Amino acid sequence: MKEPKQMSVSAIENGTVIDHVPAKNLFKVIQILGLDRIDSQITFGTNLESKKLGRKAIIKISGKFFEDADINRIALVAPEAKLNIIRGYEVVEKKLVEVPDSIVGIAKCMNPKCITNFEQVITRFRVVSKKNVALKCHYCEKITTQENLQII
Amino acid sequence: MKNRSLVSIDDFSTEEMIKILDLAEEFEKKPVRKLLEGKVIATLFFEPSTRTRLSFESAINRLGGKIVGFSDSATSSVSKGETLHDTIRMVSSYSDLIVMRHPMEGSARFASEIASVPVINAGDGANQHPTQTMLDLYSIRKTQGTLRDLNIFMVGDLKYGRTVHSLMMAMSRWNATFNFIAPEELKMPDEFKLYLENIGLKYYEHSDFTDIISKADIIYMTRVQKERFSDPIEYEKVKNVYVLRNSMLKNTKPNMRILHPLPRVNEIHIDVDSNPKAYYFEQALNGVFTRQAILCSLLGIK
Numbered sequence: 001m002k003e004p005k006q007m008s009v010s011a012i013e014n015g016t017v018i019d020h021v022p023a024k025n026l027f028k029v030i031q032i033l034g035l036d037r038i039d040s041q042i043t044f045g046t047n048l049e050s051k052k053l054g055r056k057a058i059i060k061i062s063g064k065f066f067e068d069a070d071i072n073r074i075a076l077v078a079p080e081a082k083l084n085i086i087r088g089y090e091v092v093e094k095k096l097v098e099v100p101d102s103i104v105g106i107a108k109c110m111n112p113k114c115i116t117n118f119e120q121v122i123t124r125f126r127v128v129s130k131k132n133v134a135l136k137c138h139y140c141e142k143i144t145t146q147e148n149l150q151i152i
Numbered sequence: 153m154k155n156r157s158l159v160s161i162d163d164f165s166t167e168e169m170i171k172i173l174d175l176a177e178e179f180e181k182k183p184v185r186k187l188l189e190g191k192v193i194a195t196l197f198f199e200p201s202t203r204t205r206l207s208f209e210s211a212i213n214r215l216g217g218k219i220v221g222f223s224d225s226a227t228s229s230v231s232k233g234e235t236l237h238d239t240i241r242m243v244s245s246y247s248d249l250i251v252m253r254h255p256m257e258g259s260a261r262f263a264s265e266i267a268s269v270p271v272i273n274a275g276d277g278a279n280q281h282p283t284q285t286m287l288d289l290y291s292i293r294k295t296q297g298t299l300r301d302l303n304i305f306m307v308g309d310l311k312y313g314r315t316v317h318s319l320m321m322a323m324s325r326w327n328a329t330f331n332f333i334a335p336e337e338l339k340m341p342d343e344f345k346l347y348l349e350n351i352g353l354k355y356y357e358h359s360d361f362t363d364i365i366s367k368a369d370i371i372y373m374t375r376v377q378k379e380r381f382s383d384p385i386e387y388e389k390v391k392n393v394y395v396l397r398n399s400m401l402k403n404t405k406p407n408m409r410i411l412h413p414l415p416r417v418n419e420i421h422i423d424v425d426s427n428p429k430a431y432y433f434e435q436a437l438n439g440v441f442t443r444q445a446i447l448c449s450l451l452g453i454k
Contacts, residue, residue, distance in 0.1 A: 113277050115258040119235055139258025140279055141160065143343075 015040070015062040017084040018074075023047050025077040026057035028151045032073050032106055033066070040064045052080065068095075073106055075099040076133060077151060099130040107135055108150040114140040123152065154452030157264035157271040161282040161318045166325050168449075169289065175445035175454055176290050176438070183441065187453050188217030194247035195221035196239070197274075198230060198254040203414060203436070204274050204283075208251050211443040220246060237266055244268045249451055252276075270450040278314050283446060284413060285318040287439040292323075292370055294438065295409040295431060299326040303367055307333040308374035308394050308419060310340040315413045316374055320344060330355040331364065335390040337381060360393050366403040371396070373412040373419055373432075391418075398423040411435050 021029050023046045030036055030044075041062040050056035065085065074081060075097045085093040103125040109116050116123045116139055125135035125144065133146045153168060164172070179185075193212045197205050205223055212219055220243075222228040230239065236259060243250055244267040252263055253274040260273035260280065275281040293299050304323055306316045310332050320330060321344075330348065332340045332355060339357065348355050358364060365371060376394055381387040395418060396410065412420060412432040424430050448454035 109258075111257060113255075113257045115236070115254075115256040115262050115276075118256055119237055119262065121262055137258060139261045140277070142257065142279075 011089055012041075012060050012062045012086055013089055014087050015060065015064050016066060017086060018059040018061075018078075019056070019082045019084065020050065020053060020080045021057040021059065021074075021078045022053050022080075023055035023057045026059070028077045029057075029059065029074050029081075032077065032151065033070070035059070035061065038064065068098075069100070071095070072098050072100045073103075076103065076107060076149060079133075099127055099133060101127055103127060103135055106151060107144065108152050109137045109140060109142065110144040110148040110150070111137065111140050111142040114142065116140075153449045155270055156450055157260075157267075157273075158282050158446060158450060159260045159264050159271065159273045159276075160280045161285045161322055163282070169286070169322070169325075172286060172442070172445045172449055173290050173293055175449065176286075176441040177294075179441040179444040180438075183444070184214050186216035187448055188212060188215035188451070191217045191248045191451065192246065193217050193219055193447070194243045194250045195219055195223075195274075196228075196243060196250060196252045196254075197221070197223045198225040198228075198236075198252070198259075200224050201253050201275060204253060204281075207436070207439040208272075208274065208283075208443055211440045211447060214440070215444055215447065217447075221251075236263065240266045240271075249447065272446060272450065278312060280318060281314055282318065283439070283443055284315050285322050286446060287435065287442040288315070288319050288372075288411060288413075289322055290438045290442045291409075291411055291431060291435040296369055296407060299323070301327050301329075302369040303329045303331065305331045305333060305365060305368040305371045306340075306374070307361070307371060307396070308376050309338045309380060310334040310374070311338040312377075312380060313374045316340075316372065317344060319372065321347070324348060324351060324353055328353065331358065331368070332356070333358045333361060333394070335359065335376070335386075335393070337386060337390075338376065361396070361400060363403060365400065366405065368404060368408050371404075371408065371410045373410060373416070375415070375417055375419055395419055395421055396424055397421045398427055401427060401429055404429065 026046045035042055044059040046057035047055045081097045083095040084091045105122045124138035128134045128136045135144045195208055209219055240263045249270045250267055251272045251274050255277050257277035257279040260276040264271040273280055310316050378387050408429055409431040410429055
């Protein structure tokens with residue numbers, strides 16, 4: 001009998017595993033972290049079953065470790081994400097993401113009359129609420145709420 | 153305050169506000185002084201605003217400064233497609249300070265980050281117009297002798313009116329009580345009411361003018377604009393409810409003054425103009441003194 005063909009996603013030796021990413025936001029996370037522009041080996045799975053999220057995604061990045069400030073940038077789209085830091089095939093550290101106090105260059109201001117939607121301006125927001133994310137635009141001073149949040 | 157920009161009224165601390173008001177008082181006593189001699193001030197009006205521009209230009213001229221600029225973006229390089237970024241870069245090398253009015257919200261903050269000279273926001277869309285707020289504060293202090301513990305009535309379009317929002321935020325620093333009179337469609341937004349609740353200040357909401365105005369120290373009138381209403385019938389219903397007439401002022405306090413950022417349409421009947429409690433034209437003049445004070449402070453001259 002022939003062995004059924006199987007492709008497994010192997011464990012990584014050194015690197016970072018980002019788990020509990022909402023499936024619908026997988027590509028936003030990839031974009032925010034710039035994973036589409038790095039040379040590391042990356043495997044990801046999406047639409048995996050999750051009790052907590054319904055459908056989740058997972059990303060494994062070989063040989064890559066993130067600064068907290070960088071990883072917290074994904075908090076807007078993956079607030080429940082968990083990071084496993086892997087060294088020598090072992091999980092050496094677990095981290096949760098945290099919504100930062102300010103957001104630079106990720107979100108779009110929802111105010112159609114805001115200058116950031118007309119000129120090349122790097123958007124900047126102060127986070128005025130972390131639970132139901134609300135961002136106050138540094139420029140037009142209007143609030144962008146979670147349901148209107150768009151990632152650039 | 154030297155070399156700082158004034159973009160939002162919150163850019164000033166309470167002490168800085170008082171300092172500006174005191175300085176404006178000096179300019180009221182002696183408005184013509186050659187403090188800006190040799191200085192070039194750029195007035196960039198990307199959308200027309202005759203009142204604000206003339207007030208600034210009058211302030212600059214009385215101080216002996218020179219003006220470069222434009223009063224309408226159709227006559228500037230903007231009509232050739234130049235970005236705000238490039239216009240500001242260029243103008244900051246031609247001038248010592250930039251006064252800017254622009255239709256886009258946040259444009260003034262953006263300009264202040266690019267410019268190598270101070271920027272004064274003379275209105276960025278519906279966002280901020282801090283020199284208006286400063287002249288309102290000046291008018292209130294001058295007529296009441298204080299900014300503390302006053303009862304401020306705000307009437308008309310309290311939803312979209314940036315002047316009332318900024319004035320409310322500023323006056324909340326001096327323990328004011330607020331009364332808001334507005335139609336349902338144009339009520340004070342929740343975020344501002346929530347702010348007052350959080351800092352423990354009292355406010356009351358009314359849907360029409362009643363004898364309640366007998367308690368007012370200041371009645372701040374604004375225009376109810378037709379274009380704010382999705383239903384024209386609603387506008388017709390309310391447009392005459394928020395008109396202040398001389399006969400209504402009978403029981404008001406002797407110190408009470410009526411303010412209006414102007415231009416008015418019909419919300420203050422002309423029979424009010426001759427009442428000594430009408431203060432809106434003097435208020436406009438105060439704008440010149442206040443802007444003189446702001447210009448000199450940001451340039452570090454006074």
